[in-house]
Amino acid sequence: xxxxxxxxxxxxxxxxxxxxxxxxxxxxxxxxxxxxxxxxxxxxxxxxxxxxxxxxxxxxxxxxxxxxxxxxxxxxxxxxxxxxxxxxxxxxxxxxxxxxxxxxxxxxxxxxxxxxxxxxxxxxxxxxxxxxxxxxxxxxxxxxxxxxxxxxxxxxxxxxxxxxxxxxxxxxxxxxxxxxxxxxxxxxxxxxxxxxxxxxxxxxxxxxxxxxxxxxxxxxxxxxxxxxxxxxxxxxxxxxxxxxxxxxxxxxxxxxxxxxxxxxxxxxxxxxxxxxxxxxxxxxxxxxxxxxxxxxxxxxxxx
Numbered sequence: 001x002x003x004x005x006x007x008x009x010x011x012x013x014x015x016x017x018x019x020x021x022x023x024x025x026x027x028x029x030x031x032x033x034x035x036x037x038x039x040x041x042x043x044x045x046x047x048x049x050x051x052x053x054x055x056x057x058x059x060x061x062x063x064x065x066x067x068x069x070x071x072x073x074x075x076x077x078x079x080x081x082x083x084x085x086x087x088x089x090x091x092x093x094x095x096x097x098x099x100x101x102x103x104x105x106x107x108x109x110x111x112x113x114x115x116x117x118x119x120x121x122x123x124x125x126x127x128x129x130x131x132x133x134x135x136x137x138x139x140x141x142x143x144x145x146x147x148x149x150x151x152x153x154x155x156x157x158x159x160x161x162x163x164x165x166x167x168x169x170x171x172x173x174x175x176x177x178x179x180x181x182x183x184x185x186x187x188x189x190x191x192x193x194x195x196x197x198x199x200x201x202x203x204x205x206x207x208x209x210x211x212x213x214x215x216x217x218x219x220x221x222x223x224x225x226x227x228x229x230x231x232x233x234x235x236x237x238x239x240x241x242x243x244x245x246x247x248x249x250x251x252x253x254x255x256x257x258x259x260x261x262x263x264x265x266x267x268x269x270x271x272x273x274x275x276x277x278x279x280x281x282x283x284x285x286x287x288x289x290x291x292x293x294x295x296x297x298x299x300x301x302x303x
Contacts, residue, residue, distance in 0.1 A: 083095040
């Protein structure tokens, strides 16, 4: 039985228990959607009130210390099932149904060890996961780029073609870089060359600190969002970031748009959890927000 069949069976069994995930997956049928075009790129905006926990996540060190980690075994809620996946790299990961979904199905793939959100030690595992789950697209939210659990390493997996960037990369949307290789080690090497262009100062990586609102020099990982999938070869899209949240997130209430871009948003699916933000977000405003939080490409040619 392949990995996709195993986790699909787990998904069905968890929803059959009629717990929290069942309620939130049922609610997906009521999500309102706006179709938008941004500089020729076909984007969508979802109004999904169940995502408020992720949109408004407080990832300050104080908040993280006060709450139990919901990706650790002790923090798993009733009805949540777990499938252990052993990566060829030697790392073990817990695959679980995401109880606050954007798509159906939607899985979280978390390290079996409570360790901070950091891509490079797990990058090869991410690529192995993509080839074991060719039916899914795998993505990574950086600790300051949408991860609601920056204290516990995790990826997410959603059905292929859920994200517009997969089928419409041929635009200038979001200043993304695409890497494509048929050989795992070639792809890994090409990715590492690209990611090295976002390197932070040496002294920052040595301190290993991460402070909300800090300058990039005080963060242990460059700001980025990553999407990867496998279809006869690996395709990985890298979004470099300069801001965690746009200015409109902190605007006066009458102008505020609670929009917190993570990988899904950078890849063309905007998520808001309140009606006012949904009504205020126009195609031009969404374009401006993406431009505000995206960093300038370190190179100009895609690979």
